[in-house]
Amino acid sequence: MAQNTTMDREYGDPSTATDPIIEMRNAKVTYDNGESYVLDDVSVSIERNEVVGVVGESGSGKSMLASAMLDAIPDPGRLSGEVLYHRPDGTTIDVLELSDEELRQFRWEEVAMVFQGAMSSFNPTMKIGGHFKETLKAHDAHVTEGLEFARELLSDLYLDPDRVLDSYPHELSGGMTQRALIALSLVLEPDVLVMDEPTAALDLLMQRSILMLLQELQEKYDLTMVFITHDLPLVAALADRMAVMYAFDLIEVAPRDQLIGDSGHPYTRALLNSTPNLDAPLEEMRAIEGQSPAPINVPSGCSYAPRCPLATEECRDVDPDFYDTGAGHSTACHRWEEARESITLNFEATDPTATGADSGGDR
Amino acid sequence: MSHPDTREATATAQDEEPLVSLDNVEVHFEKEQGFFEFFEEPDVVRAVDGISLDIEENDVLALVGESGCGKSTLGKTSIGLQRPTGGSVRYRGQDIWEAKDGRGDVDIPFDEIRSSLQIIHQDPGSSLNPNQKIVEILSQPIKLTHPEVGLSERRERIFSLLERVGMNPASDFADRYPHQLSGGEKQRVALSRALLMNPDLILADEAISALDVSLRVEMMDLMLDLQEDFNTSFVFISHDLSNARYFAEHGDGRIGVMYLGELVEVGPAEDLIENPGHPYTNVLRWATPDLALDSAGASEPPMRKIDIPDPVNPPSGCRFHTRCPEAREACQAAAPALRGPEGGHKSACFRGDPDHEYWDSPVLED
Numbered sequence: 001m002a003q004n005t006t007m008d009r010e011y012g013d014p015s016t017a018t019d020p021i022i023e024m025r026n027a028k029v030t031y032d033n034g035e036s037y038v039l040d041d042v043s044v045s046i047e048r049n050e051v052v053g054v055v056g057e058s059g060s061g062k063s064m065l066a067s068a069m070l071d072a073i074p075d076p077g078r079l080s081g082e083v084l085y086h087r088p089d090g091t092t093i094d095v096l097e098l099s100d101e102e103l104r105q106f107r108w109e110e111v112a113m114v115f116q117g118a119m120s121s122f123n124p125t126m127k128i129g130g131h132f133k134e135t136l137k138a139h140d141a142h143v144t145e146g147l148e149f150a151r152e153l154l155s156d157l158y159l160d161p162d163r164v165l166d167s168y169p170h171e172l173s174g175g176m177t178q179r180a181l182i183a184l185s186l187v188l189e190p191d192v193l194v195m196d197e198p199t200a201a202l203d204l205l206m207q208r209s210i211l212m213l214l215q216e217l218q219e220k221y222d223l224t225m226v227f228i229t230h231d232l233p234l235v236a237a238l239a240d241r242m243a244v245m246y247a248f249d250l251i252e253v254a255p256r257d258q259l260i261g262d263s264g265h266p267y268t269r270a271l272l273n274s275t276p277n278l279d280a281p282l283e284e285m286r287a288i289e290g291q292s293p294a295p296i297n298v299p300s301g302c303s304y305a306p307r308c309p310l311a312t313e314e315c316r317d318v319d320p321d322f323y324d325t326g327a328g329h330s331t332a333c334h335r336w337e338e339a340r341e342s343i344t345l346n347f348e349a350t351d352p353t354a355t356g357a358d359s360g361g362d363r
Numbered sequence: 364m365s366h367p368d369t370r371e372a373t374a375t376a377q378d379e380e381p382l383v384s385l386d387n388v389e390v391h392f393e394k395e396q397g398f399f400e401f402f403e404e405p406d407v408v409r410a411v412d413g414i415s416l417d418i419e420e421n422d423v424l425a426l427v428g429e430s431g432c433g434k435s436t437l438g439k440t441s442i443g444l445q446r447p448t449g450g451s452v453r454y455r456g457q458d459i460w461e462a463k464d465g466r467g468d469v470d471i472p473f474d475e476i477r478s479s480l481q482i483i484h485q486d487p488g489s490s491l492n493p494n495q496k497i498v499e500i501l502s503q504p505i506k507l508t509h510p511e512v513g514l515s516e517r518r519e520r521i522f523s524l525l526e527r528v529g530m531n532p533a534s535d536f537a538d539r540y541p542h543q544l545s546g547g548e549k550q551r552v553a554l555s556r557a558l559l560m561n562p563d564l565i566l567a568d569e570a571i572s573a574l575d576v577s578l579r580v581e582m583m584d585l586m587l588d589l590q591e592d593f594n595t596s597f598v599f600i601s602h603d604l605s606n607a608r609y610f611a612e613h614g615d616g617r618i619g620v621m622y623l624g625e626l627v628e629v630g631p632a633e634d635l636i637e638n639p640g641h642p643y644t645n646v647l648r649w650a651t652p653d654l655a656l657d658s659a660g661a662s663e664p665p666m667r668k669i670d671i672p673d674p675v676n677p678p679s680g681c682r683f684h685t686r687c688p689e690a691r692e693a694c695q696a697a698a699p700a701l702r703g704p705e706g707g708h709k710s711a712c713f714r715g716d717p718d719h720e721y722w723d724s725p726v727l728e729d
Contacts (some may be wrong), residue, residue, distance in 0.1 A: 057575050058546075156670045174430065176670065202429045203602035208650040209669045230575055233652030272575045275652075276605040287581035291545075 018047040018087060021192060021224050022069055022111075027081035029064050029073050035293040038077065039064040040248040046192070048086075051218060051225040053239030053256070055232045055271070057292055061248035063227045066196045069226065070107050071095050085110065088191060097321040111140055112190040116197035118178040127178050129165035132187055139188055144344075146187055153183040154222065157213050175206035177214070186217070192224045199234070211238050233275055236260060241328070243269050247293050247303035254329035261345075264325040266337030267304045271342040286346075302333070310335045310342065381417040382563055382596055383441055383480070388414050389449030389672035390436050394675065406675045410436040412624040413450070418564065421628065422596040423616025425607035425632070427647060429671055433624040438566045438600050442480035478508065481557035485569035487549035491541040497525075497552055498537040504559035524555050527592075528585060547578045551585070558589060564596045571606060579606060587613050604651045608632050620644050623674055623682040626701060630708030639701070640710030642666075642687050667729060681712070684727065689714060693724040 006240060011220070029039035037347045039061050046052055056062040064073065083095040088108070107113070115121055122131060129147075136146035151161035157179040164180055166174065172180065178198065185193060197244055199207035215238055218225055229235050233329045235242065244252045244267065252265040263269055270288045290307035302320050305311040315332055324329040333339060376633040396404040418424055418441065426434040433527045439445040442454060443459040452459045457471040484490040491500055501521045505512055512520070518537075525533035528551040550570060557565050567586065569597065571579045587611055590597060597614065600608045604618075611618050611632035618636070619629040620643060639645045657711040666686040672678055678685045684694035693713060702716070704707030713721035 057577055179393065204604070204652075205429050205602070205646065205650040206669075208652075209664060212664065231652065232576065238653065271577060274580055276576075276580060276609045287584065288577050290702070 019048045020084075021048040022046040022226075023084040023086070024065075024068065024081075024084040025084070027068050027079065028085065029061075029077050029079050031295070033079050033312055034078075037248055037298065038070060038295050039079075041081075042250055044243060044250060044253065046224060046226060047241070048088075048191075048207060049218075049222055049224055049346075050240045051215075051227060051238055053235030053242045054226065054228045054245060055120065055230065055235060055242060056228075056245030057230055058194075059294075060245045060292065062230075062245045063196050065245065066113065066194050066228050067227065069095075069192075069194055070113055071098070071103060072107070072113070105139065108135070108185070108190060109188045110190055111192040111194060112185040112188070113183055114185045114193065114195040114198045116200045118174070118181040119169060121181055122177065124169055124202075127166060127168055128172075128184075131184055133167065135184060135187060146266070149189075150183060150187050153186055153217075154180065156217060157183055158209075171356070175202050175210070178202060178206075179210060182210070182214070182217075186221070186223075190223075192226070194226045194228075196228045197230070199226070199229075206238070214238060220247075232271060244271070247298055248295065248331075249303065249331045251304065252330065254326070254331075257325060258326055258329045262326065262329075262340065264323070264329070264331035264340055265304075265333045265345055266308045266310055266339045267333075269339060269345060273343075273346050288325060304333075310338055374603070380453070381422050382422065383418040383452045384456075385414060385437075385441055385450065386415045386453070387450035388416075388437070388440055388447045388452060390433070390440055390445060391448045408674045409433075409624045409677060410674070411440060411447070414626045415450075416441070416619070416626065416629070418596055418598065420563070420596065421590070423590070423599065423611055423614030424597070425599045425616065425618045426599055426621060427607045427613040427618060428621035429602065431671060431674060432621045434509070435568055435623045436597050437621065438568055441481075441583075441598060442482060442564060442566045443476060444482065445664075479563045480559045480566070480617065481560050481562040482566045482568060483550070483553050483557055483570040486573055487546060487553045488541065489554055491542055491549060492632075493711050496538050496540055497544075500541075500552065501556055501559060504556055508560060511549065521555075521557075524558065525551075529584055530554050547582060547585060550574065550582060554586065554589070558593055558595070561593070562595055564598065564602070566598045568600045569602070570599075572603070580609065583610050583613070586610070590614060595669055604636070604647045608636055620647065621633075623672065623677050625682060625711070627683065627712070628708075628710040629701070630703070634708050639710075640708065640715050641681050641712045642689050642714075644710075647687075663679055689725040690727040691721055692727060693719070693721040695727065 012118065019042065025043045025258060027039055027042045027140045028037060030037055042065060054062050055066060067073050068079055069083060071079060071083065084092055085095055087091050095106065106112060130183065132147060132150045133143055135142045154161040154164055159179055164176065180197065199210050211234065214225065217223060227235050227238060236256060239256050242256050243250050246267050252259065252263060252268050254263065259268065260272065273286050274288050288307065293303055299306060301316040301318055302311070305315040308315065320332045322332050322338055325331040325336050325338055388411055390411040392408045393408055394408060414437060426438060428434045432526050433689040436445060440447050443452060446460055454476045455471060457469065459476055461467045462469045462471060462473040462476055498518065498521055502517055505517050505520060522533040522537065530536045530548060530551055536548070544552065569580045571610055574582060585687065586597065589595065599607065599610045607618050610671055616632065618632045619625050620641065622643050628635060628639065628644050635644065636648065639648060642665065646664060649665050665688050667688060668686045672685055680696050680698050684690040687694065699711045701709045701711045714717045
């Protein structure tokens with residue numbers, strides 16, 4: 001197991017983490033013997049006990065980023081680079097150097113993952129309770145104590161433990177299955193929970209309810225969470241820090257309020273403006289022109305340049321590094337100052353009168 | 364409805380009738396039973412329970428609600444794909460199911476009704492035949508409606524429509540198979556296929572939900588553009604209030620909110636969102652992601668329970684009373700009717716009536 005306690009910042013890491021729990025450096029995922037990149041040299045740090053929201057379109061490589069944190073890239077993809085995990089006791093492990101057995105223990109006990117589509121994560125012929133027992137046994141945990149904890153987790157998620165443990169997955173609604181899956185992922189008390197579209201395919205009301213429950217779990221169990229989604233406003237309700245992916249690389253990382261109110265990347269600003277929103281003036285809502293690139297022909301220079309209204313020769317020739325664009329705010333754009341000035345956001349990020357959070361009370 | 368005798372009278376009656384009119388529609392499904400329960404009363408799921416609604420020419424109606432609230436069943440009933448177990452569905456005054464069964468005086472044949480009411484499904488991938496090229500898929504409706512049109516003219520029409528829905532150049536796309544298209548492109552093909560039938564009403568059943576957030580606005584804009592070009596009405600089903608608002612407000616239409624098979628609020632989009640009359644509409648507002656930072660925190664929901672009750676045994680009285688933060692004992696006893704100005708903003712909540720006994724009854728405790 002590789003020990004590494006140095007904390008150098010020479011990897012183009014856009015974050016300013018002081019107590020990182022996961023550090024990813026120059027992570028690359030290639031398919032077809034290096035012909036196509038689906039994760040292109042990504043460096044990012046996850047702070048202990050923070051909630052990071054990773055946002056990107058379908059095919060931007062966001063699921064690869066999640067899988068890379070657990071060295072769980074599906075074959076025949078190849079992951080290179082460095083993924084460091086800092087244990088709470090101060091030791092550090094390099095996830096990519098772990099043996100198969102060490103990796104098996106690392107996953108779920110230290111970093112757990114929730115995939116989208118809870119129905120396909122559960123075995124349809126086994127009761128929910130069976131999944132908990134199987135997981136506890138596979139990781140040599142105490143089954144009775146573990147089940148006791150499972151009941152607590154299920155109650156935390158507003159589920160009836162007796163009913164849920166004694167049900168087959170198809171007997172529960174989509175929202176209940178997804179919550180049971182979150183409880184299952186936490187049963188071995190991991191420190192980090194990585195979630196890949198955990199609320200996709202659920203209706204909005206259930207998505208929002210699950211988000212509220214995740215926030216309660218995060219506070220109760222001091223979890224670090226990485227929440228991956230295509231739905232920017234959804235994760236904005238939960239995240240402390242947000243990262244935006246475009247064409248297999250991160251393009252902007254910032255604290256939540258900064259990213260929404262003062263983003264410096266033209267893509268982030270376009271993404272914010274294309275989001276249907278209850279308060280935005282309708283005529284200003286815009287779709288993003290053009291299409292994102294495929295993994296085999298990512299343009300040289302900035303990958304967003306072909307769609308970007310501000311692109312210049314420099315953008316087409318030189319792939320931008322991260323610029324420091326504010327406190328804890330990094331933007332990979334040569335023209336971030338201009339983007340802030342010339343691309344206006346179509347909603348009021350800070351005006352409290354525009355939120356309407358309490359409307360409907362005055363009847 | 365009376366059956367006019369002469370052709371002229373029929374024509375005027377048709378002009379005055381709404382495009383589609385639902386009257387007290389009920390759709391009840393019987394749950395499948397096991398062998399040993401053979402002699403017991405079957406469980407009945409009340410997917411749609413007593414809904415009356417008119418859809419006019421060039422109208423937009425957005426239906427919102429949770430999974431399992433019956434919005435898809437109501438949508439399918441309104442375009443004659445689902446036979447109601449009670450009440451009636453009329454197309455320009457003609458009862459759709461009487462036309463289907465050949466009962467009574469049939470003024471409009473069922474085939475004509477069938478082709479006038481079209482649907483776009485949620486998953487464009489499984490609604491397009493994977494073994495047919497796009498041009499073949501789009502030829503079918505023309506062959507059906509205009510059998511006299513020749514091959515070259517058919518191709519020409521398909522190409523111009525493909526270009527109209529933003530698939531440029533059409534010759535690039537026409538000879539592809541569905542799996543060679545992106546999700547947004549497949550949905551455009553599905554939309555084109557529906558439009559080729561020259562329909563009066565298209566049901567878009569969660570038609571944009573499977574698309575990326577950044578593509579949804581584009582797809583809605585396209586549907587609204589085409590609505591103007593083709594004079595089509597839309598019933599737009601979504602679980603996302605912000606999409607429903609975008610679509611309904613741009614199309615100058617209404618939003619209808621459904622809960623457990625009932626329509627609990629309906630009204631002009633802007634007014635319904637600004638002044639929700641039903642506590643459930645307020646819950647949907649809470650659930651809608653908002654970029655305004657003050658409300659971005661995951662606040663407590665304005666409801667008492669997260670899960671929707673079992674539709675087999677819906678709660679008594681107002682069906683929302685088990686989750687409603689404002690519920691009082693009066694809500695358990697009686698179900699509020701939909702009230703409000705004709706054709707305006709209506710809601711089914713006792714709180715809309717300042718003189719109701721609700722205000723004197725004790726608050727419900729869990």
